[in-house]
Amino acid sequence: MSATNLEIARIFAQIADLLELKQESTFRVNAYRKGSRALESLAEDVQAVAARGELRKIGGIGASLAEKIEEYLRTGRIEYFDELSKTLPPGVSDLMTIPEVGPKTALLLYERLGITDIDGLERASRAGKVRELPRLGAKIEQNILQGIERRRQQTARQPLGIVLPQAQAVLEVLGAAAGVEALSLAGSIRRMRDTIADIDIVVATRAPDPVMEALVGLPQVARVLSRGATLSSVLLGVSGVQCDVRVVDPASFGAALQYFTGSKDHNVRLREMAVRRGLRINEYGVFRVADEVRVGGKTEEEVYGALDLPWIPPEIREAQGEIELAQRGELPTLVSLADVRGDLHMHTTWSDGDDTAETMARAAKARGYEYIAITDHSRSLRFAGGVGIDDLHAHARVVQDVGDRVGLRVLMGSEVDILPDGSLDYPDEVLRTLDLVIGSVHTRLRMSQEEMTRRVVTAMQNPHLDILGHPTGRLVGQRPPFDLDLDAVIDAARATGTVLEINAYPERLDLRDAHVRLARDRGALFEIGTDAHRRDHLRVMEYGIGTARRGWVEAPGVINTWPLQRLLDFLED
DNA sequence: GCCGTTTTCGGCCCGACTGTTTTCAGTCG
Numbered sequence: 001m002s003a004t005n006l007e008i009a010r011i012f013a014q015i016a017d018l019l020e021l022k023q024e025s026t027f028r029v030n031a032y033r034k035g036s037r038a039l040e041s042l043a044e045d046v047q048a049v050a051a052r053g054e055l056r057k058i059g060g061i062g063a064s065l066a067e068k069i070e071e072y073l074r075t076g077r078i079e080y081f082d083e084l085s086k087t088l089p090p091g092v093s094d095l096m097t098i099p100e101v102g103p104k105t106a107l108l109l110y111e112r113l114g115i116t117d118i119d120g121l122e123r124a125s126r127a128g129k130v131r132e133l134p135r136l137g138a139k140i141e142q143n144i145l146q147g148i149e150r151r152r153q154q155t156a157r158q159p160l161g162i163v164l165p166q167a168q169a170v171l172e173v174l175g176a177a178a179g180v181e182a183l184s185l186a187g188s189i190r191r192m193r194d195t196i197a198d199i200d201i202v203v204a205t206r207a208p209d210p211v212m213e214a215l216v217g218l219p220q221v222a223r224v225l226s227r228g229a230t231l232s233s234v235l236l237g238v239s240g241v242q243c244d245v246r247v248v249d250p251a252s253f254g255a256a257l258q259y260f261t262g263s264k265d266h267n268v269r270l271r272e273m274a275v276r277r278g279l280r281i282n283e284y285g286v287f288r289v290a291d292e293v294r295v296g297g298k299t300e301e302e303v304y305g306a307l308d309l310p311w312i313p314p315e316i317r318e319a320q321g322e323i324e325l326a327q328r329g330e331l332p333t334l335v336s337l338a339d340v341r342g343d344l345h346m347h348t349t350w351s352d353g354d355d356t357a358e359t360m361a362r363a364a365k366a367r368g369y370e371y372i373a374i375t376d377h378s379r380s381l382r383f384a385g386g387v388g389i390d391d392l393h394a395h396a397r398v399v400q401d402v403g404d405r406v407g408l409r410v411l412m413g414s415e416v417d418i419l420p421d422g423s424l425d426y427p428d429e430v431l432r433t434l435d436l437v438i439g440s441v442h443t444r445l446r447m448s449q450e451e452m453t454r455r456v457v458t459a460m461q462n463p464h465l466d467i468l469g470h471p472t473g474r475l476v477g478q479r480p481p482f483d484l485d486l487d488a489v490i491d492a493a494r495a496t497g498t499v500l501e502i503n504a505y506p507e508r509l510d511l512r513d514a515h516v517r518l519a520r521d522r523g524a525l526f527e528i529g530t531d532a533h534r535r536d537h538l539r540v541m542e543y544g545i546g547t548a549r550r551g552w553v554e555a556p557g558v559i560n561t562w563p564l565q566r567l568l569d570f571l572e573d
Numbered sequence: 574g575c576c577g578t579t580t581t582c583g584g585c586c587c588g589a590c591t592g593t594t595t596t597c598a599g600t601c602g
Contacts, residue, residue, distance in 0.1 A: 027585055031574035062575045100591095102600050137593060200602095231589090244602095259587090264602085271586040276579075282587055 091117030161506020192546030255297035265319035345529025351376035422458025440469030504544025516551025
């Protein structure tokens with residue numbers, strides 16, 4: 001997850017593209033792709049892994065890739081890649097990002113027409129030159145032009161919090177169509193990844209027509225990309241997100257859902273296991289190879305069961321060790337929304353929130369919560385209406401009163417700024433009066449890693465600080481995390497008993513999934529808070545839970561699943 | 574290039590779609 005991890009991952013992906021263009025063995029190509037993905041999803045800094053001499057313990061990294069990683073860490077280059085790059089102009093592999101253009105076609109375009117980038121491809125297509133190449137025709141040429149056009153308009157992956165509500169709205173309408181026996185989201189949105197490229201929906205029915213009619217008739221559909229009996233694709237409204245709906249026979253629903261939920265790596269592992277058992281898994285079911293007899297597929301449980309595995313929650317289907325744990329019957333019991341007893345991070349009209357403490361408390365009560373904490377901003381965060389010390393006392397009385405009136409425990413808290421020197425924005429005698437203190441960095445984000453780490457760790461050492469809020473400061477798709485030595489922060493969390501926040505606000509989701517996993521593996525405690533600024537924001541808890549689940553977190557590791565008294569005792573210390 | 578509860582060598586996930594190809598290669602998910 002560090003910058004270095006991503007740099008090397010990128011190089012490996014580019015090596016894979018180049019090898020593919022050169023028609024190298026697909027297995028070799030895939031080995032680099034797999035290695036690239038392994039580094040991408042590696043939570044720890046690869047440098048640290050290398051220092052321990054454990055590169056080859058990373059799945060997909062063998063002798064050759066480990067050596068190249070070490071070379072990069074040592075010299076900042078990978079000579080093999082440099083040499084490979086010289087054999088083809090850099091833009092040729094970009095051509096493969098256009099639909100219809102794979103390695104064969106990209107190479108053909110380069111060799112026969114001298115095309116070295118996407119602009120060149122567009123010019124040649126408009127000039128009708130592409131259709132003259134062998135195996136290509138007018139239709140493909142047209143599709144290439146459309147693909148280039150779509151790519152220009154298309155936005156990058158969008159935050160889960162933007163896409164999931166749209167997906168749920170589509171799901172609701174399709175579910176009401178005649179003859180639908182079951183349906184579900186699939187793909188990365190079901191796995192609750194923090195960003196989503198497109199929406200996948202699987203529908204079980206014997207009569208596809210009403211479902212497809214319902215889909216293309218949706219008011220939010222901006223364009224119908226394709227409409228078939230088993231697959232239709234549409235673009236949704238302003239966001240421009242593509243939504244693919246697949247219709248399957250109910251007998252295949254589980255197999256299709258499993259298949260289209262992914263991840264790809266997870267599914268590849270399952271199918272490898274199936275082959276070793278003389279089985280074949282596809283989107284229609286599980287089949288015995290010997291006699292083609294179908295042994296399952298109606299439910300996901302049947303698919304996993306055929307491999308003697310328990311059902312694996314979608315959020316952890318990432319080929320990151322979940323299959324091995326499932327084999328041993330040791331899957332974690334992931335925290336769920338139902339475990340949450342309260343929300344410990346929210347704002348009110350006292351700082352930059354839109355609703356009063358009472359409104360928030362009533363909304364929380366309606367969600368079935370037993371307690372909340374009101375955590376308005378501290379004094380120095382003026383642009384967010386930070387609460388001064390004098391106001392804080394009045395604020396505390398209001399909050400106290402609200403709890404009594406609404407009938408749930410309302411903790412008086414604060415989201416206190418961590419100032420650049422690591423001190424907190426209220427003096428200790430003020431902090432002492434609060435039930436709960438979240439410390440967050442909001443200003444001076446561009447410190448060096450050393451400075452930022454010292455700042456945060458210093459704050460964590462203040463005994464009044466209970467929770468480190470949105471620890472890395474990243475904004476999904478907008479702002480990278482600030483430069484922080486997360487290993488040191490996790491160590492400090494354990495040493496000082498500071499809880500790490502999983503901020504559920506969709507633009508944040510911070511800590512993010514891989515960091516949560518890293519912290520969990522080292523025994524850190526978490527709080528999942530919405531950072532709500534309005535009552536309807538309380539529902540974003542769902543995204544925080546998804547992120548926690550992706551990090552393999554169990555309910556006992558999340559303080560806002562604890563009963564009130566246990567939470568109070570903990571905060572007391 | 575990776576990997577091992579059938580293997581340290583010989584495998585490596587699976588099927589649909591589509592356009593142009595007259596028998597299927599290439600691309601995609």
